[in-house]
Amino acid sequence: MHQGKKGLNTICTHVGEVEDKQFKGAISPLYMSSSYAFEDVDVKRYPRYFNTPNQEALCKKVAALEHAEAGLIFGSGMAAVSTSLMAFLGAGDHVVLQNALYGGTFNLVNEEFEKYGIEYSFTDGLRPEDFEAKIKANTRVIYVETPSNPLLKITDLNAIAKIAKRHNLVSMIDNTFASPVNQNPIDFGIDIIIHSATKYMGGHSDICAGAVATTQAYIERIFHLAKNLGGSLSDQTVWLLERSMKTMGLRVKAQNENAQHMAEYLHGHSDIAAVYYPGLPSHPDYELAKSQMHGFGGMLSFELKETFDASAFQKSLKLIKSSMSLAGVESTVLSPTQTSHALMGAEERDRQGIKDGLIRFSVGIEEPKDLIFDIEQALQSVRSKQTVSTH
Ligand SMILES: *Cc1c(COP(=O)(O)O)cnc(C)c1O
DSSP: OOSOOHHHHHHHHHTTTTOOOOTTTTTTOOOOOOOOSSSSSOOOOOOGGGGHHHHHHHHHHHHHHHHHHHEEEEEEEEHHHHHHHHOOTTOEEEEEOSSOOOOHHHHHHHHHHHHGEEEEEEEESHHHHEEEEEOOOTTEEEEEEEOOOTOOOOOOOHHHHHHHTTOOOOOEEEEEHHHHHHHHHHGGGGGGEETTTTTTTTSSSOOOOEEEEOHHHHHHHHHHHHHTTTTTOOOHHHHHHHHHHHHHHHHHHHHHHHHHHHHHHHHEEEEEEEETTTTSOOOOOOHHHHHSSSOOSSSEEEEETSOOOHHHHHOOOOOSSSSOOOOOSEEEOOTTTTTTTTGGOOHHHHHTOOOTTTTEEEOSSSHHHHHHHHHHHHHHHHHHHHEEEOO
C-alpha cells in the first residue's frame, strides 16, 4: 500500500474526521457537550480548553494542510492573530511587522500594544532589508502577510525565515490570502502560520473562525494563553468549518483559475489603469510568487481610469456584490479607501500606493463570462451616465 503523505484533497476530505463508531455515518458526528465525565485526571475536556472531540479533530486537519506538527482553531481570525502575537511578546519586547497588513491586525498593534508595554515597528517596505533594518536588541517576533492586502505584494518567505533564524526571532505569517492550498510557509522555514478561517477555509461567507499551525511546542505555548483569553470556537461552527474545508482544494483552485482569467481580461482592458495580481508576468513580484506559491490565489485589485467614478461603477455591478469580507464562492468587490483601509489615513495609504479608485476583487467560482458581462455592463452604465451629465 502507498504510505506517502496524503495529497491536498485527501487531507481536505478525510484528515481530522471524528469517527462515528456508533452508527458508521459518513461524516463527523457533532458533539455539543460542554461537560465531559473525567476519563482520567489528565484529560479535562471543555470547549474553552480547545479539546472537545470536534475541536481536536479539526486541529489535525489544519496541521496536515499546513505541513505542521499541530494546529489550533479559534473563534475568529483576530483571536488567532492576537493570541499568537501576545503568546510570544511581553512588556519590554519588540516586534517587527510588515507595513502592508490586514486592517484589524494594524489596529490591534496600534491601539493595544502600548498599554502592555510591547514595542513595535512597521517596515518601510516588503524587501528583506526593510525588515532587517527595524530589528533591535529586544526584538522577539517578525510578522509578515503575503500576498498583501490590497495590492497583492509578495514578501520573500525564504529570506524572512533566514533573518528570523539569524536574529533568534519567532517568525509568523498571516497566510489567509493564499490559503493552505496555494502556500505552505512552513516549507520555507516560517515558524507560525495564522489564518482567518472566515475566508478560504470557510469559503461560503457563513463562518467566523481562525486557525494556527506550528510545532507542538509552540502550540502548547499559544494554547496556554488561549485558554486564559477564551477565544475558542463553538462546536457547531467547528463542525460547519470541517464540512466546508472538505471542498477547499476544489474551491480555491477554481478561484485561482477564475482570478487569472479576470486579471488577464482586466489587464488588457482600455478602461482599466492598473491590475495587481501576482499571476500576471507584469507584476513586479511574479517570479518570487512563482517560487513560493502553488497557485496565485483568488484575490486581485484594479484601478479604473480616472475618467470613471469608481464608486458609481461598484454600485452598477449586479452579479458582483460590494462586501466587506472576501474569499467566498461568490465574487465580491470593495473600495479599500472607503472600507478596509479607511482608518489608515490618506497619507499612509498614499505612501503604500493605495489609490482612491482602487477596487479589491475577491473572485468567486462563477463562470468568468458572467463576471465579465457584469463588469462590462457596469462600465457601460457609468460611461453613459457620465456622458449625460457632461452635456
Ligand atoms: C479577515 C482577515 C483577518 C481577520 O479575521 P477575522 O476572522 O475577521 O477575525 C486577518 N487577516 C486577514 C488577511 C484577513 O483577511
